Amino acid sequence: MMLKKITVVLFCIGLLSFSFISKNDNNHILQEKENIKTLALPNHLNDGTEWEFQEDLSDDFNYTFAPSNQKTDFGDGKWYNFYQSKWDGPGTTYWKYNHVEVDGNDLLIKSSRWKGDGEAAPKAFRRNKMNKPKGGISAGCITSNKQVLYPVFIESKASVANIVLASDVWLLSPDATQEIDIMECYGGKEPGNSHFAKSIHVSHHSFIRKPFTDYQPRDKGAWYNREGVSGWGEYCWNNGDRKYVRTGVYWKSPVHFEYYIDGELVRVLYDKAVATKLNGKWEFGYPTMTDGKLDKEWGKQKITLYSTKDTYSFSELEKASNTSSVSIIDPFKFQGGKGFTKPLNIIINLESQDWHVKADRTPTDADLANTDKNTMKVDWFRVFKPKM
Template sequence: MIKLKLIALILIFQIASCSKSSTDEKPTSEEDNQGEVITPEEEVEEEVVKDWKTIPVPADAGAGNVWEFQELSDDFDYDAPADAKGAKFDKKWTDFYHNLWAGPGLTEWRRDHSLVVDGNLQMIANRAEGSNKINLGCITSKEQVVYPVYIEANVKIANTTLASDVWLLSSDDTQEIDIVEAYGASYSELADSDQTWYAERIHISHHMFIRDPFQDYQPTDAGSWYRDGTLWREDYHTVGVYWKDPFHLEYYIDGKLARTTSGTEMIDPNNFAEGKGLYKPMDIIINAEDQTWRSDNNVTPSDKELENKENNTFKVDWIRIFKPVPAN
């Protein structure tokens, strides 16, 4: 019986080989003939895998330049359990904030509240046991970025009064660029207040700090709260910043230029950086957080709201980084 099965398999293989070499068959490329035959379904899957890299960068790389993909980028197409992230995650990310601070407001950043699953980095919120604090996730890149650089993430804002964030911060906490800071919920139960104004906007801004005595500058113009009628929690959206130089930032949402901030009067009118602007290398930070200015006004999730895990999960499909380089 085993011999008969083996003969049958050989015959099938020979028939398949003859069929492939038939003159009636559609010609294949030399590369296809050298490797495995790819079915239409596999071709589609391959395109999806590559798409996050090949989506055109919306910013202009400059005359004579092209965008070069940076390996610090991450598609999160792997599993990294909350309690043991693994080597692939650990190669690029520190599983916490960039120092030992546990977070603002009622935030309690915990390593077991970030994970990678289902092709997404996920930041999950819940109530800390026996406390009014909220457990949340936060990760920091192991490599820093510095201008000129384009950074873009594909994110799904959490349907909560908590902040969903992708941002940059210098090692000494004096310079910050907020790529996305968003609050997805349209209503706060504890504050009994409508939050649609925030649910319809993405905060895109930057900060210049002096730490002692503490001073904080950020632009306060209407353009720092981007709105186009979208409820940002309802779907994935791409958010990006082109940090072109110390005095020029361009923000992109879903591939469209949403805001440009440039010049001394917009970047550092108080001269906190002594005329140098946004010049310091920065860490990439991805996190969810409660913020003091909101929780002090009771705009923070109730226990009932926190029971809905999906609403209180910030998701990042991918983050990609490009540098402009001279074209060959």
């Protein structure tokens, strides 16, 4: 009997110890989240350049910010919970203040069905968008209070929402004429969206606002695919055990953009040429025009192949650019032939874009009721500048 009592006591002590250790292990794990200041930069950037961490623009989201029904700064004043102007979103999107939250680990960008007369703040900039009063999407959006300007490397670690909405991390000038997309991902594999769900769109836009005119590279290389990933929303949701993907851009000069995914260089645009890693090979090429219009091939922007290599080479890209007469950055000179020179705001959001809605690629009520799947999560966001 005495032996049994001793055994029971030891067992109970063991359970208490296990519980204590487990709890402390969890705290330890939280404390050991990636240090965004010291986490290694992509290998391609380790070329002898000395990089300076931009504390005032970077955020590990290891704090809490409760949803608010008014426009509010958060993150020590780095962000506010809306878009950069009064406009409240494209297509059937209605950005709402209270669809933004920070839970101590992640930034949460949420989505739900727009409620019309019962909508949350702010009131709709324009009601019944696309003549779909029951098809609106309330969603979250945040904008930085400070801006970035080249040369600068920007990277985020995000988990795409597993729903037919765009999960976005992007840069935009205050006058909305220059845009660089770090990540644009249409996550959910619902009917009609499986083709888009498998890709991460890495691109940029050069705009004229009046009359509205938009240029963006439309070649096949602007859509990043990964073997084994048939849908980024499904991949990131991972049956509730969220995965994350790192996406970054090095805005090196007004005419030089480098795109990175999970630390790997995947695409470079420079002046009048582009290099993209496709099927394990680097393709170097350049755009062409006929009678003032960009040439197309198989429904996409045509890129004339200059060369193919096993590894990336900037000198090879320069050669391709010198062969070309058409800018890959701004072929119609909407920016006056100067490239991208304006300071850009950082924006992170979910949105329901009009071209998807027109094709009936839009979330159902059931999709929007599933808060686990319909939320975009951001673990961290960081900014570095090369030391001048």
